[in-house]
Amino acid sequence: MNLPRVAQRPRLAARWIVGHRCALTIVILVAVLWWLLLPWKSNAVTWCEAFGWVDFYREMGDGWVGRTIGESLWLFPVIEVVHLFGLAILGGSVIVMDLRLLGVGLKGASPARVLANTRPWLFVGLIVMIATGVPLFLSETTKCCFNHSFEVKIASLFLAVLYTFAVRNRIAVREGVSTCAMQGVAVLSLGLWFTVAAAGRWIGFSG
Amino acid sequence: MDSRYDPSLLHSFAEWLDTHAWSTALHESLWVWPLVESTHVLTVALFVGVLVMVDLRLLGFAFKDTPVSAMTGRVLPWSIGGFCVMVVTGLLLFYANPVHLAHNVWFRLKLILLVMAAVNAWAFHRRVSRDRERWDSQPRPPVSVRLVAATSVSVWAGVILAGRMIAYNWFECGRDQSAFIIWAAGCAVDLAP
Numbered sequence: 001m002n003l004p005r006v007a008q009r010p011r012l013a014a015r016w017i018v019g020h021r022c023a024l025t026i027v028i029l030v031a032v033l034w035w036l037l038l039p040w041k042s043n044a045v046t047w048c049e050a051f052g053w054v055d056f057y058r059e060m061g062d063g064w065v066g067r068t069i070g071e072s073l074w075l076f077p078v079i080e081v082v083h084l085f086g087l088a089i090l091g092g093s094v095i096v097m098d099l100r101l102l103g104v105g106l107k108g109a110s111p112a113r114v115l116a117n118t119r120p121w122l123f124v125g126l127i128v129m130i131a132t133g134v135p136l137f138l139s140e141t142t143k144c145c146f147n148h149s150f151e152v153k154i155a156s157l158f159l160a161v162l163y164t165f166a167v168r169n170r171i172a173v174r175e176g177v178s179t180c181a182m183q184g185v186a187v188l189s190l191g192l193w194f195t196v197a198a199a200g201r202w203i204g205f206s207g
Numbered sequence: 208m209d210s211r212y213d214p215s216l217l218h219s220f221a222e223w224l225d226t227h228a229w230s231t232a233l234h235e236s237l238w239v240w241p242l243v244e245s246t247h248v249l250t251v252a253l254f255v256g257v258l259v260m261v262d263l264r265l266l267g268f269a270f271k272d273t274p275v276s277a278m279t280g281r282v283l284p285w286s287i288g289g290f291c292v293m294v295v296t297g298l299l300l301f302y303a304n305p306v307h308l309a310h311n312v313w314f315r316l317k318l319i320l321l322v323m324a325a326v327n328a329w330a331f332h333r334r335v336s337r338d339r340e341r342w343d344s345q346p347r348p349p350v351s352v353r354l355v356a357a358t359s360v361s362v363w364a365g366v367i368l369a370g371r372m373i374a375y376n377w378f379e380c381g382r383d384q385s386a387f388i389i390w391a392a393g394c395a396v397d398l399a400p
Binding site: 093 | 241263272372374
């Protein structure tokens with residue numbers, strides 16, 4: 001049937017939704033999880049307080065690294081900038097891989113090939129992030145102890161790393177995985193890494 | 208008019224923006240400003256991150272088995288999408304605090320670097336349109352292409368650096384500054400120490 005273009009639009013939208021039903025389901029799931037989990041503890045004590053780690057955190061910050069950064073005017077900003085370089089490298093490799101799993105981006109290459117090309121840069125990004133993130137933490141350990149964004153960031157970071165290497169990268173090299181499963185895997189990966197980054201930025205805004 | 212600043216055209220424009228009620232509202236907003244700023248920062252991962260992946264291909268460090276045209280055709284548009292988010296959030300951030308930013312040396316440096324990045328992108332597209340078929344599938348493109356990619360990575364790294372440093376007030380007008388900073392930030396001369 002030759003419908004005019006405008007009349008075809010609802011149909012195209014419906015086909016798009018059906019084609020991305022798995023990705024969309026996970027998007028909704030991640031959004032609901034965010035809604036439920038993130039504001040949950042805003043009035044509660046942090047784990048650091050609850051477990052009585054306040055003194056331990058302060059002692060970590062009293063070390064040479066923490067004091068040097070704390071006393072310097074420019075060291076903290078400079079390390080932060082390198083942390084942002086790491087964000088670009090890590091984010092770029094995660095996004096290019098997840099776009100491929102979503103069925104967009106580098107469609108011409110197999111997910112296994114895209115993974116082989118992005119994985120080294122995922123490591124580079126992670127190493128830069130951790131090598132700069134630890135000193136940043138050491139310069140403000142007491143603030144982090146009472147900061148909900150910090151604990152969300154660390155928790156989601158562990159989940160994201162575990163998930164990326166134990167689940168996503170293994171599914172990316174597997175043959176015969178359904179489009180639906182790959183989309184779900186990609187959206188969950190993007191959701192986890194987004195949580196890490198967003199909570200990380202929010203450390204600076206909260207307390 | 209704030210007497211700390213030189214009444215240049217940029218300054219007059221910033222002063223005019225500053226009179227807008229929405230500019231003040233955005234500046235003082237408890238949630239909207241942090242959300243816009245966070246979006247601006249996190250989009251670094253999409254915009255610069257994806258762009259770096261394309262640049263790494265052009266440098267011959269990644270995706271050596273993938274044609275350059277596949278990277279620029281299927282991956283680069285995502286980076287350009289990120290760039291659009293950057294422009295919108297960036298303009299909003301400028302709108303929230305125009306006078307202060309117009310006289311911030313890091314902000315001015317960032318604008319210069321953005322112009323350099325634009326010139327470099329133009330150079331890349333000229334280079335591509337000339338003879339890409341010849342090196343499209345080469346693991347290591349010609350040196351001129353690699354030079355453009357290396358410039359892209361360096362300039363955008365500079366933009367991130369300058370952008371992050373905007374938040375620090377070391378070179379603010381009104382503090383004791385060298386003649387160079389007073390000139391570079393466009394501070395009013397009568398306030399020079």
